[in-house]
Amino acid sequence: MRPHPDPAAIDGLDLLDPRLHADHDLTPVWRWLRAHDPVRRHDRFWSVTRHADVLRVIRDPATFTSLQGNMLRTLLRGHDPGAGKMIVVTDGPKHAGLRRLLTPGFGPRTLGPVTHSITEATRDLLGALVERGGGDFVAEVAAQVPLRAICELLGVPERDRQRVLELTGEAMLGEVEQGHTSMDARIAQSEILLYYTHLAAQRRAAPGEDVISLLVSAGLTEEEVLLNCYNLIIGGDETARLAMAGGLLALATYEEQWARLRADPGLVPAAVEEILRWTTPAAHVGRAATRDTELAGRQIAAGDVVALWTVSANRDESVFDGPDRFDVGRAPNRHLTFGYGPHFCLGAQLARAELTALLTELRETVTAVEVTGPVTWLPSNFVNGLATLPVKLA
Secondary structure, eight states, X not given: OOOOOOGGGGGGOOTTOHHHHHXXXXXXXXXXXXXXXXXXXXXXXXXXXXXXXXXXXXXXXXXXXXXXXSSHHHHHHTOOTTTTTSGGGOOHHHHHHHHHHHGGGGSHHHHHHHHHHHHHHHHHHHHHHHHTTOEEHIIIIITTXXXXXXXXXXXXXXXXXXXXXXXXXXXXXXXXXXXXXXXXXXXXXXXXXXXXXXXXXXXXXXXXSSHHHHHHHTTOOHHHHHHHHHHXXXXXXXXXXXXXXXXXXXXXXXXXXXXXXXXXXXXXXXHHHHHHHHHOSBOOEEEEESSOEEETTEEEOTTOEEEEXXXXXXXXXXXXXXXXXXXXXXXXXXXXXXXXXXXXOTTHHHHHHHHHHHHHHHHHHOSOEEEOSXXXXXXXXXXXXEEEXXXXXX
């Protein structure tokens, strides 16, 4: 179990430090901020920690824009290279247009076959882990299922998928290492972009029904196609991977909740939402103020960087009864894991399908979950979750 920092020492905590988030459970710090300083000024940015204030900001893209970036790292650097081109860092008509374009790729017609593949992949990977007597759940299951689903949505041919999975894993690992991108990750990212450049060219010549075909058929530039492909790969992987791993750890830790879930299949949908709230894979969402404004009595100046700590909002006492209690039957559950409003996550239903497949398979084939070694956390102030989870499933 990770130690809790003393909230009284808040002035000495660097929320930008990736190791702080990996090495400590900041739950008491978020609780103190919500109660005493919910919109807090740091040296270079504001922290917003209450559910209502986070909602207010993400509902108002005219005042709090995504165009300069959506995470502290890029916002504090002053720009995001995908701004105005990639769906997560666009606003207004451009964002609405990209969303209309991509929505069919995540609709029931497309997700139906993908959901079937998710179920099969989960069964195969989980079964193999059981047969081996255990292993690292993150590497062997949680990292595999979402990437396979994204490859299918993007129309990656079966023969190429293993290599694409390997490259994407290398790229994403480097993205969070110590808060910077490693050389190996940069090489992997370049290879991924080169691969999708070739795939996009093939789709221009012979469109299909996959997401890349939707992008190229809309007349987007090659750069816009590649940036949005990369965004979908990273975003489509992280939420499900981190939620699956954190969810299994929660079930192993709170045995009475695992027993409830095993006894009642009707709890699976509620358990999916609780895992999404409990794990909150994106610790924060970043915005920049476009004009002088006021938030919870604080004066925010035009150009100020604002960090919306979703990881705190999802534990807000004014919204959730017993927010620090893991409850597979929790209802209602107004978590903000997928955001809200214009930037609500396109892949929300895909992530839910992946978690549903995992919980269903666990219920049907596993009786006990045992953590067999040290659990490690990703060093990042942006993604929130496990790097390793050694387990034995029986």
